Amino acid sequence: MANRAITTQLVPIADLDRSQRASWRGLRAGNPALASPYFSLEFADLISDRRNDTQALVLSRKGCTVGILPMQLSRLGVARPLGGPLGDHHGLISDDDSLDIASALEHSPISVFCFHGALARQTGFAGQASHIEPSWSVDLSQGCDAWLEERRRADAKAMRNIRARQRKLTESGLDIVYRLDDRRPEMLAQTFACKREQYRRTHAFDVFIARWARELIGDLFEHQTQQLRGCLSTLEINGQLAAAHFGMRSENVLHYWFPVYWPEHAQFGPGLQLFMEMARAMADDGIDTIHLGPGDAEFKQKLANASFDVAAGRIEQPSMAASLMAAGAGMDAFARRLPLGRVARWPGKALHRLDTLAAAYGI
Structure with a gap:
């Protein structure tokens, strides 16, 4: 379908042909902002293996692919980023950040494209955004020591506290073992059992409620290529897990994804201790950036x-799905204007939870 010399084609990710796959890899390589493992074709393929609603909108100009927008597309025509609630970052696979995404969607079967962590440098998303926020990262391009020194100058108190806990753990006389590439499946299982318990305890949404999400973690754990690797790192104290993290990495970016620690070891700050060991090891292994994701968590600020x-x-x-979503957003905005205190936020929270469930189950 033509649109300002751009034609679009909606293709199941599993059915992308050799040329389109080569274009994905080439466009990603031409845009350093797409270095995250989230943007790798291999990540999309792993999700496609577990879900039957994965699609790619292929944008072409004069027969050449200029962009690919991966998504999960529901039967109602509602599109969401790959990975649903697991997807912290997403965007258009292109070396041209100015492509008009709204125009590309105009003649497609997609009635609504909901996005929540799209690259704001891509003007097609920024121009349609209701909210823009920073996504935090650790720049290790000058080495781990340079990062630590910069953090010491920026927040001396926080770094003193971290070093004090490091000394406390080192001098405790306990048996301490770091495994920065832990390949034991039973440790992966313990990590995610603890993570799901944390979700339950804190009343947070369990992103592993859907079977495909649990299976994807196992797939990533087994997937070990230069462009995409699942990484489990662990800290054991006296033979018991004290902290663990599962993330994924590309050639030069680690996405810090699912950290967890066991509360009985909280006095040592095991999660931070593991992160420090990970940062040094990753910097020595070609990682120049660790993506922490958006949000106001204290450790990200530190x-x-x-x-x-x-x-x-x-x-x-214009569609029924778009009308329903607009009505829900209007109800939330109306409630927030009323003098109801915390109650005013309930409609918005309920809508967000419903949308997250829809993303998890492909509704």
Whole structure:
């Protein structure tokens, strides 16, 4: 379908042909902002293996692919980023950040594209965003020691506290073992059992409620290529897990994804201790950036020395799905204007939870 010399084709990710796959890899390589493992074709393929709703909108100009927008597309025509609630970052696979995404969607079967962590440097998302916020990162391009010194100058108290806990753990006389590439499946199982218990305890949404999400973690754990590797790192104290982290990495970016620690070891700050060991090892292994994701968690403020903006919003076409979503957003906005205190936020929280469930189950 033509649109300002751009034609679009919606293709199941599993059915992308050899030329389109080569274009994905080439476009990603031409844009350093797409270095995250989230943007690798291999990540999309792993999700496609576990879900039957993965699609790619292929944008072409004069027969050449200029962009690919991966997504999960529901039967109602509602599109969301790959990975649903697991997807912290997403965007258009292209070396041209100015492509008009709304126009590309105009003649497609997609009625609404909901995004929440899109690269704001891509103007097609920024121009449609209802909210833009920083996504935090650790820049290790000058080495781990340079990062630590920069953090010491920026927040001396926080770094003193971290070093004090490091000394406390080192001098405790306990048996301490770091495994920065732990290949034991039973440790992966313990890590995610603890993570799901944390979700339950804190009343947070369990992103592993859907079977495909649990299976994806196992797939990533087994997937070990230069472009995409699942990484489990652990800290054991006296033979018991004290902290663990599962993330994924590309050639030069680690996405810090699912950290967890066991509360009985909280006095040592085991999660931070493991992160420090990970940062040094990763810097020595070619990682120049650790993506921490958006949000106001305290540890991100302590550790981050860089950020990039991500956008949330919707790109809509006239449709029943778009009308329903607009009505829900209007109800939330109306409630927030009323003098109801915390109650005013309930409609918005309920809508967000429903949308997260829809993303998890492909509704």
